[in-house]
Amino acid sequence: MSDRAAILQSVRSASRALDTSAADIAAEAAALVADRTGVQPGFDGVPLTDRFVAKATSERVTATVDHVAGFDGVPGAVQAYLAHVKRSGPICVQSCAELDGLNWTGMERGATLQEDGGCAVTCAEYGIAETGSVVFRSGAHQPILTNFLPLHHIVILRTSTLLAYPEDLWAHLGGRDAPQSRLLTIVTGTSGTADIEARNVRGAHGPKHMHIVMVAD
Amino acid sequence: MIQTSDRFKEHVARALTDTNLKVALNRTTSLLQTRRKQVVEEYAEYDEARKRAQAIKDHTLKHMAHYLEMFEENATAQGAIVHWAKTPDEARRIVADICVKAEAKTATRVKSMLGEEIGIADALKDAGVERIETDLAEHIIQLAEDPPSHIVMPAMHKTHEQVATLFDDKHGVAPDSHDIPDLVASARRELRQKFLSADVGISGANFLIAETGAIVTVTNEGNSELTCTPPKVHIVTAGIEKIIPGMDHASVFLRLLARAAIGAEITQYTTFYNGPKRDGDADGPEQYHIVLVDNHRTDMLGSDLQPMLRCIRCGACMNHCPVYAAVGGHAYGAVYPGPMGSVLTPALSSLEAAKDLPNACTLNGRCKEVCPVNIPLPDMLRNLRARQWDAKLVSPVAKTALGGWGYLAQRPKLYHLVVGLTVHGMRAWAFGRNRIKRMPFAGGWVKHRDLPRPEKGSFMQQYNASKHGIGRRS
Numbered sequence: 001m002s003d004r005a006a007i008l009q010s011v012r013s014a015s016r017a018l019d020t021s022a023a024d025i026a027a028e029a030a031a032l033v034a035d036r037t038g039v040q041p042g043f044d045g046v047p048l049t050d051r052f053v054a055k056a057t058s059e060r061v062t063a064t065v066d067h068v069a070g071f072d073g074v075p076g077a078v079q080a081y082l083a084h085v086k087r088s089g090p091i092c093v094q095s096c097a098e099l100d101g102l103n104w105t106g107m108e109r110g111a112t113l114q115e116d117g118g119c120a121v122t123c124a125e126y127g128i129a130e131t132g133s134v135v136f137r138s139g140a141h142q143p144i145l146t147n148f149l150p151l152h153h154i155v156i157l158r159t160s161t162l163l164a165y166p167e168d169l170w171a172h173l174g175g176r177d178a179p180q181s182r183l184l185t186i187v188t189g190t191s192g193t194a195d196i197e198a199r200n201v202r203g204a205h206g207p208k209h210m211h212i213v214m215v216a217d
Numbered sequence: 218m219i220q221t222s223d224r225f226k227e228h229v230a231r232a233l234t235d236t237n238l239k240v241a242l243n244r245t246t247s248l249l250q251t252r253r254k255q256v257v258e259e260y261a262e263y264d265e266a267r268k269r270a271q272a273i274k275d276h277t278l279k280h281m282a283h284y285l286e287m288f289e290e291n292a293t294a295q296g297a298i299v300h301w302a303k304t305p306d307e308a309r310r311i312v313a314d315i316c317v318k319a320e321a322k323t324a325t326r327v328k329s330m331l332g333e334e335i336g337i338a339d340a341l342k343d344a345g346v347e348r349i350e351t352d353l354a355e356h357i358i359q360l361a362e363d364p365p366s367h368i369v370m371p372a373m374h375k376t377h378e379q380v381a382t383l384f385d386d387k388h389g390v391a392p393d394s395h396d397i398p399d400l401v402a403s404a405r406r407e408l409r410q411k412f413l414s415a416d417v418g419i420s421g422a423n424f425l426i427a428e429t430g431a432i433v434t435v436t437n438e439g440n441s442e443l444t445c446t447p448p449k450v451h452i453v454t455a456g457i458e459k460i461i462p463g464m465d466h467a468s469v470f471l472r473l474l475a476r477a478a479i480g481a482e483i484t485q486y487t488t489f490y491n492g493p494k495r496d497g498d499a500d501g502p503e504q505y506h507i508v509l510v511d512n513h514r515t516d517m518l519g520s521d522l523q524p525m526l527r528c529i530r531c532g533a534c535m536n537h538c539p540v541y542a543a544v545g546g547h548a549y550g551a552v553y554p555g556p557m558g559s560v561l562t563p564a565l566s567s568l569e570a571a572k573d574l575p576n577a578c579t580l581n582g583r584c585k586e587v588c589p590v591n592i593p594l595p596d597m598l599r600n601l602r603a604r605q606w607d608a609k610l611v612s613p614v615a616k617t618a619l620g621g622w623g624y625l626a627q628r629p630k631l632y633h634l635v636v637g638l639t640v641h642g643m644r645a646w647a648f649g650r651n652r653i654k655r656m657p658f659a660g661g662w663v664k665h666r667d668l669p670r671p672e673k674g675s676f677m678q679q680y681n682a683s684k685h686g687i688g689r690r691s
Contacts, residue, residue, distance in 0.1 A: 002301070003302055003303040003307055003511075004301035006511075007301055007303055007457065007509070007511045007515060008282050010511070010515035010516075010518070011282040011285065011457075011515055011518060012282050014515060014519030014520075015279065015282065015519070016279070016519070020280065022283065025280045025283055029273075029276060029463065029466070032273050032462075033269075033463075033466055033468075036465070038262060038265045038266075039262050039265055039269055039468075039469055040262065041259075041472075041482075042262070055482075060482065116406065116409050130482075131482055131483045133483065133487075138499070138501055139495075139497075139498060140497040140499060143499035144442060144446050144499075144501070145442075145447065145500055148439050148443050148446075149443075165468070166468045166471070167464075167465050170464040170465065176291075176428045176464075180429060180431065180489075180492075181491065181498075182490065182492055182493065182495055182498060183445075183446070183489070183490055183491065183501065184431075184488065184489040185442060185486060185487070185488040186486070187485065187486055189485050190485065191438055191439040191485060192438065193353045193437055193438050194437065195357070195372055196354075196372070196375070196380055196397050196400060197244045197376065198248045198249055198370065198373075199377075201397055201401045203402070204353060204401055204404075204437070204440070205351070205405055205408065205409070205412070205438050205439055205440050205443055206439035206442075207439075
């Protein structure tokens, strides 16, 4: 007998619910999460943007946030951040429709991130207000490593993509029947570790600094 | 790792005299308790979420075959190659074969307890592959050649001074200083190019999502994505109990896991992997394998140990266990230490090989209280003790002591007399001090700690003298 058959047979022989139909199991599973609000941390009345910013900039998440009125303002905000952290040299900007058309004069695009210490600008697909998180997916124009290799990670986030809870995200991604990208990551702040004496330290392997530029749209 | 739980008492004796270990455990466990408490108190919906999580796990375990097949079908449709392994041997063989076929020279690895359980280090060794641990704690213990001592923080037994000495000795470029941030920076420098040049990346899974076929990893360091993206092959090894129905169910667990494990609302990186690189993708592995491992989990299913399959490996039970805090994780001599380990180790090996573990418990109940999926650990440990009694594994001394206690307990007047005299005797023995440093018949107990001087009178004598006492009631 294959290991697969052996495992499934052992599972079945231990089960007392073999005659339940797939539809009934699905209904039972759905009922367990039907009342979302019962388990979602409530923030009634607080606008999504306020909740997002409060969480993202909290002591536990440690990002910084800037606001611009439109995409045209993004290069200026990036330049201001670089000046603030006293960085010069080339930066790695994700190549995508939103960022390619902008005026990057004064900044050198095209850095690779193989060496440590770089700075990258990437577009998040969604923001999650509950935890101050940003969401990235892999794709042709979304190399995942760009979000993990820099020391400074500048995230461009459209305010219209803010969602209250991760449960809302699944609905936006099209549910179980929609094609899924290889990787979907919910990023909350920067790479950290508490592995030595439980002391929280930032910049473990990935970004040490996260700066979120929120674009009003 | 080779299980040495049968030498628990020997390990404990050594642990209790290890001053570095005491410092390391003191610095960590209290901090983790405080952080968890704060973040759970802030989460008003915690009780409901905990109930929900338990119900979801119970539901999934009830329909496990259905969900495992659903997971396999969906993961395969996403391009995964799904393998099944009844035993650790088979799992190791599968991993080694994949590495050999891929002609791999190096493999980066994200910490997973299942990987430790099946001995993934040996699988890679067999395949002639250099193993690079990327989780900071695993990196530390790989350099120190230590086994893990905690399921979330495997290097909890090391002080930062010990880590500094280790990095000075083993890193290509020594740390800039011995401060913790510089130690972290040194590991970053050491590992960076290794991430980018590895042939295989190996991860575990915190959850397997049946409805999409995704596997989920949860890290703070971001080492999972760095491990599983650059190499041409990504291998996932996961226990079959990690299965949950869908994405909405995952949210319930993610909120609880981060709070229970590290006292945060969410970990920095929560990532869903859906298969290999898609056509046109900028990065990602060409091959993606998932190895589903049983290793006695199906034996636990349907038995009184089934609740243990709800475990999400947060480590809260060990962070709150007074025995763990005194002896550390290595004393347990097994992959899983602390209360959850004391239940799991006998199930994964044998009652006899782990006979001291269920007894290394004061039955104070904190482990169950802080468990995010409400596993009745104290009850299960008590059951294991009963099974040991039935299997005649209890030592003659313990048997005699229990017999004596049983004799007294059935004779209340004699019982109260003996307890009263003992208390009186101990108070006299304390010679007016508040602590007792030496005690006849309890030499082991007072070897590494003092006994407090008992209150005046036994519990019953004090109770009867109080306003609630039988003699005082009108």
